[in-house]
Amino acid sequence: MTTTTSHTPPESEGHPEGAVDEGGRNARLIHHDTTDIPAHLLYRDGPDPVNPAAPLPPAVVPARQGTGEQPRAEGAESVRRRPLPQPDPKLVERPAPVLPGAFGMLAGMAGIAAGLATSWWAGVLPPGVVHALRLPVSPRAGLGAAQWAAYAGAWILGLIGFGGLGRGRDGRAWVLGLFGGYRGTVRRTGLFWVNPLLQRRPADVRLRHWRSEAVPAADPEGLPLRVVVLVVWRVRDTARALLGVGDHEAYLRACVEGALARVPVEPAAEGGVSAAGDALTRLVAEDAAPAGLEVFSVQPVRAEYAPEVAAAMRRGRIARLDARQRAGMLSAVVDAVEDTVTRLSARGLVELDDYERKALVRDLTVAFCSGRGEPA
Structure with a gap:
């Protein structure tokens, strides 16, 4: 069977889409005895001249002889993991506005002093206290509107001063929020003062390790295993860890279980545990990063076959x-x-x-x- 290619005559060069050959057929087709094949399909690397925006068809890689390999599409994408949802870009740890603790102490002491002064002014301060403090004779103005207003101011001043005091420690942080919004994180140590209306949630930012219970897994042949892993981790972003997920420790456990479901573990093979540990560490670190957790190591410390297959193994x-x-x-x-x-x-x-x-x-x-x- 013979295949011939017709060339575009000179008179049709100005009309590429309507070019015809001597027999009245489209010059952009390779004419065959049974069907017409578009000529541009022979050149996979070039775009479609008729529709340049059309995607290129995937090239088919033929099977290699003697290997039993089936033909495959070179451009077909393999099954990949869906990307994890990214947290709110506003939910990123940042320093909170904080003042030294001496400011709160001074404000609280000022409130107490104002309350004593108001009591002396109203004449309700006990004589023994007046004598001990060596105060002059009280005018005994009584408890009027001015005295009650002074009491309210002193109480508010003392509440603001002492209510905003906090104590920071090494390896601990405070996540501050106001009316449901994130206001910052305090990582400093010692006595500090913040707005007493802010809600304070403690966060442990120390390096921690977690030894799991027996988690279901599988070996390279698909046989069920019970694996115990040791995870070394810490909270890197307190805002995402405490506010981005419901429970960051439960989230980490779920990440470990999900990684064990994807990575086969070889309990008895030499070097199998090390390779599995590297893959587990990479997967868990990728899954836990959006929650503000930093995972350093996920190593299987014990792997046993499930009871239903242990006897046979x-x-x-x-x-x-x-x-x-x-x-x-x-x-x-x-x-x-x-x-x-x-x-x-x-x-x-x-x-x-x-x-x-x-x-x-x-x-x-x-x-x-x-x-x-x-x-x-």
Whole structure:
């Protein structure tokens, strides 16, 4: 079957979309006896001249001979994890407005002093206190509107001064909020003063480790496992950890369980635990980052098969060990028999025909196996 390509005649160069050949057919098609094939489909790397905005068709990679590999589309995307939702960009840790604790102490002491002065002014201060403080004679103005207003001011001043005091410690932080909004984080140590109307939530920012319970997992063959992991982590962004998720510790546990569901763990393979730990650390760190958590290490410390398959795996392991031991014993017996027969023949101690050689080999094999505690 012959395929011919028609070239665009000179008179149709000014009309690329309506170009026709001598037979009246479209010049942008390769004409075949059965169908017309668009010529631009032969050049995958170039855009469609008719519709340049159209996406390129995926190239099909043929199967390699003798491998059983199926043809695949080179441009087809593999199944990927959906990106995690990013937290509110406004919900990022920032320093809170804070004053030294001496400011609050002075304000509180001023409130107490104002209250005592108002009581002396109203004449309700006990005489013993007046004498102890060496105050002049009270005017005894009584409890009028002015005195009650002075009492209210002194009470408010003392409440603002003492109510805003806080104490910071190393490894601890305070997350401040007002009317449901985030106002900042206090990481300083010692006595400090903040607005007493702010809600204060403590946050532990120390380096912490968590040893999990037995978490369901699977080995590379898909057999169920029970894995105990050790996680080293800390709170990096207090705003996201306390306000971005309901419970950041429960969120971390869920991230570990999700990573174990995706990463196979080899409980007995040499080097398997290390490789699994690296993959688990990477996945958990990526999942926990939007919640303001910094994960340093996720290492399996114990991996056991589930009870329903543990007995079968134990029997299989024992069978493999027994087969390996028998194979090693058989190799040692064969080498010993061969060496014995060769040395006897080389030194001329015995002259054996085929029948006698076979009998000697059988007897030596039985003797050596019996000496190793194995039945012949």
